[in-house]
Amino acid sequence: MTAAAATAKEPPRARRPGAWALFANNRLAAAGLVILVAIVLVALAAPLLPLPPPDITDPANRLIRPLQEGHLLGTDQLGRDLLSRLLYGTRMSLAVGVSATLVAALIGSLLGLIAGYAGGRTDNVLMRGIDMLMAFPYILLALAIVAVLGPGLMNALYAIAVVNIPFFARNIRGITLGLARREFVDAARLSGKSNVAILGTEILPNVLPTIVITMSTTVGWMILETAGLSFLGLGAQPPQADLGSMLGEGRKLLFNAPHVSIIPGVMIFAIVMSINLVGDGIRDLLDPRLRSGALARPAARTAVNRESVADAPREENANALLALEGLNTRFEVGDEIYHAVNEVDLKLNAEDCLGVVGESGSGKSVTAMSILGLVPTPAGRIVGGRVNFHGDDLLSVPLERLRTLRGGAIACIFQDPLSSLHPLFPVGEQVAEAIRAHQPLSKEEVRQRTLELLQLVQIPNAEQRLSAYPHELSGGMRQRVCIAMALANDPEVVIADEPTTALDVTVQAQMLRLLNRLRRERNAAVLFITHDFGVVSEICDRVAVMYAGRIVETGPAEDVIHAPAHPYTRKLIDCVPVLGEQDRQLDAIPGLPPAVNRLPEGCAFADRCDRARDDCRVGNVELAALNKEGRAVRCLYPLVEGAEGSG
Amino acid sequence: MLLEVENLTRQFGGGRTLTGRRPVVHAVSDISLSIDEGRTLGVVGESGCGKSTFARMLVGLDQPTSGSIRLAGHDIRGGRSADGRPLSATVQYVFQDPVSSLNPRKTIRQTLTAPMRHLLKMDAGQRERRLDELMDAVNLRPEFLDRYPHEFSGGQAQRIGIARALAAEPRILVLDEPVSALDVSVQAQVLNLLADLKRELGLTYVFISHDLSVIESISDEIAVMYFGRVVETGPGSTMFHRPRHPYTGLLLRSAPVPGQRRIHGEPKPAELPNPFDPPPGCAFAARCENARDDCRASVPPLDIATPDAADPESGKAHVACYHPLAEKPDKNAPPTP
Ligand SMILES: Nc1ncnc2c1ncn2[C@@H]1O[C@H](COP(=O)(O)OP(=O)(O)O)[C@@H](O)[C@H]1O
Ligand code: SF4
Ligand code: SF4
Ligand SMILES: [Mg+2]
DSSP states (O other), X not given: OHHHHHHOOOOOOOOOXXXXXXXXXXXXXXXXXXXXXXXXXXXXXXXXXXXXXXXXXXXXXXXXXXXXXXXXXXXXXTOOBHHHHXXXXXXXXXXXXXXXXXXHHHHHHHHHHHHHHHOHHHHHHHHHHHHHHHHSOHHHHHHHHHHHHOSSHHHHHHHHHHHHHHHHHHHHHHHHHHHHTSHHHHHXXXXXXXXXXXXXXXXXXXXXXXHHHHHHHHHHHHHHHHHHHHHTTSSSOTTOOOHHHHHHHHHTXXXXXXXXXXXXXXXXXXXXXXXXXXXXXXXXXXXXXXXXXXXXXXXXXXXXXXXXXXXXXXXXXXXXXXXXXXXXXXXXXXXXXXXXXXXXXXXXXXXXXXXXXXXXXXXXXXXXXHHTTOSOTTTEEEEEEEEEETTEETTTSOHHHHHHHBTTTEEEEOSOHHHHSOTTSOHHHHHHHXXXXXXXXXXXXXXXXXXXXHHHTTOTTHHHHTTOOGGGSOHHHHHHHHHHHHHTTOOSEEEXXXXXXXXXXXXXXXXXXXXXXXXXXXXXXXXXXXXXXHHHHHHOSEEEEEEXXXXXXXXXXXXXXXXXXXXXXXXXXXXXXXXXXXTOOOOOOOSOOOOTTSOOXXXXXXXXXXXXXXXXXXXXXXXXXXXXXXXXXXXXXXXOTTOTTOO | OOEEEEEEEEEEEOOEETTEEOOEEEEEEEEEEEEXXXXXXXXXXXXXSSHXXXXXXXXXXXXXXXXXXXXXXXXXXXXXXXXSSBGGGTEEEXXXXXXXXXXXXXXXXXXXXXXHHXXXXXOHHHHHHHHHHHHHHTTOOXXXXXXXXXXXXXXXXXXXXXXXXXXXXXXXXXXXXXXTTSOHHHHHHHHHHHHHHHHHHTOEEEEEXXXXXXXXXXXXXXXXXXXXXXEEEEETTTTTTSOOSHHHHHHHHHSOOTTOOOOOOOSSOOOOOOTTSOOSSOTTGGGOTTOOHHHHHSOOOOEEOOOOSSOGGGGGOEEOOSSOOOSOHHHHSOOOO
């Protein structure tokens, strides 16, 4: 076991774009930041600049137009210098807006944290209170608060803060609610931490980014709202300048001296605009989904860049239903290339059931998704090989043809039925949609066919279940619906990617029985992906074992399981406890598979193989035929017959 | 008896609302079990049968609606063991999902020192020494201490989860599906590690899993749960060779075994009874081939099973069934490869 730890490769530290690079990449946010910094700097520097005092009236020089000697932006109706008032007003508006945001964030987040963490009655009471605040129209509430407290900038600040508390409270509560049910909170509790300690040291650090995002996206509005109250004469009182009151005073002179109101108006616009741009930038930055590029919309089919392609299938595959030849699929993330699938050959004839076995990350799913071009591009790319379906290369057929094949002649079933079902539509509707997409049938015929399909996969009370939503069904029932959808158009090939892994054993047993029956009744070929040799024995005729993106052994399922030739296959079978053999010492495989962006030279299994010799680590180990029954193994020193136990 | 559970019941819901009472879900009903020091109790059952609720009550993360849990004879209701220390200093928990049981924004060092600081009140020097011991015990390199959870593979993260549980120096570990999220090769590493730790530290395990072969390989005693109840208990060495409850039999017939084509799915799709409205009798009756009228009338109690003449261990088996499976080892026993 110590060897296991020693050889365990450190997970590669993925090189994702840094925070600053991402932010700078976002042109708008960067522009907003430049404007905002400029405004803040000038506003802060106002007392140091050679400006006339902002509140000294000079009736002789009233309403001077901009760009005059001594008054760069002109003067207002009382002869006060507009530039000076603008800068001091900006200071004031920024200070009030930012303070209101801080107050709202502090109180709102605290309420949200407590409500979300405590749950139950506390949550109920707090959130009903918040709801009551939110029931009033926004500005009306602010007006009411100022009306009670009396006009003045401080009171406007309180009003704006109070009005924005619900915003923070609700956002933070939602996140806290999710976090409080996470297992690490239970773990902290079991570590002896008190509730206050858990809230402060476990939950708060995870909520902080959201608080920052909410602040950065609301501060602009709060400045605008403060200006609004001042505009109505409820905020800053004369002669004090803030942007809202300047706008309000200038309003009466809109036609004679438009500059008096336009100048503060432009400033408000610039501030709010730049803050919002920066806020959006910060939000994008802190949202982990955007960082990993997961929100980028995948292309309709996987990008294919092959240097050279054979014109026709290989001779031995000429009559195959589905044949993968030398498939190479990889992911390009930053400067790293992940060789997910390397030189994979697979062949499937009608009624065959081929099992693909391997640990997670060995490339099983990517192989399956490559067939129909479902590997997400940009990152994913097919760089070599052919996928023959009745002899046609699916990697080069037009997108239209591929679309008719998907869910038509080639159907898929995935591990998680919830990911293939839409939560908001009844399951009957979804099965019907799968039929309609490929067959021009009348409404009544579609309904009839839907019902038949649901009965075929043995959904009890199929008629009533037509209108059930996915969340109303158990996991096993949902997977049955997915199988029904896959069978909707009499597929020739069914690709099943770990379809029973998430199910209980008794449900899995029923599902395997069902798939087996359907395969025989409907002559469909099945590509069955699993990590369980027991399941392979149960339903597959042939099996291919994958390791680090390569097929390392293939052959008739029974032969491979009874006498594996590749040391990895042997160990994969031996590391699983077997019912009825309680005393068997589990033969764990030391270490981890190699990262597919750093595949070693030679055999990828060499670091974990106890038969490895020097020549295993050089060159390329080929998949070599072992006998005439189609057995092949990618190993220089395979376990030959009678060698059980030597592995 | 180190740990004794008596008539343990947990119901959810049932609170009053504006329009009446909320419906009650019976998550765990009337469980009585006990476990000796240094033994492993395996609890097996399918999703939703109440395994996790049961486990969470054992460590005090959840409170029973009724019934009692005694630790070395002392009722743990107050969240403390007999010596007055917090329960979690004696009973610890290993979570199913290794990654989500670690705070993403804390280093491994911070996660591992929390129990030492709060439960054991260790000073900084002691903590450093203990950290080294722990990392060694779970076969991880000490430099991992200053990394964050996302930098670890599932198997490594689960070792850290085990180290966190061990940090409090407990006597009992409750392991809730500790290897279910792991790849089979890594699963074997973790199972072997758990076996080593148990031997070295004299731990007692309550090991929960849905995987029959894993349960059989690790357990001294096995309890099979169905729909919130324990339906069969017995010695780990013989229970799956000679199942008595029809549900245990069904589980065994459903489990695939490499190299054999043997499973028999039930002919009609099975659904669990409605948890809001449990049937008055045996919850398994709708799926049971042996079911008769008396099964639907009242819940069968967990009684000592009729002993087999041939099997001296069989006196320890209990089964909650009015018509248990007859002795037909050829049909129900797991195959010998
Ligand atoms: N969207 C993706 N972006 C980058 N790498 C990916 C993506 N999907 C899969 N991979 C990588 O491809 C390899 C094979 O993955 P997969 O086919 O899902 O394995 P399996 O199905 O055998 O568990 C893994 O190393 C995985 O990290
Ligand atoms: S090629 Fe060599 S290292 Fe690889 S599996 Fe075979 S014996 Fe082991
Ligand atoms: S009590 Fe009756 S229904 Fe329940 S398992 Fe036993 S025989 Fe079957
Ligand atoms: Mg997969």
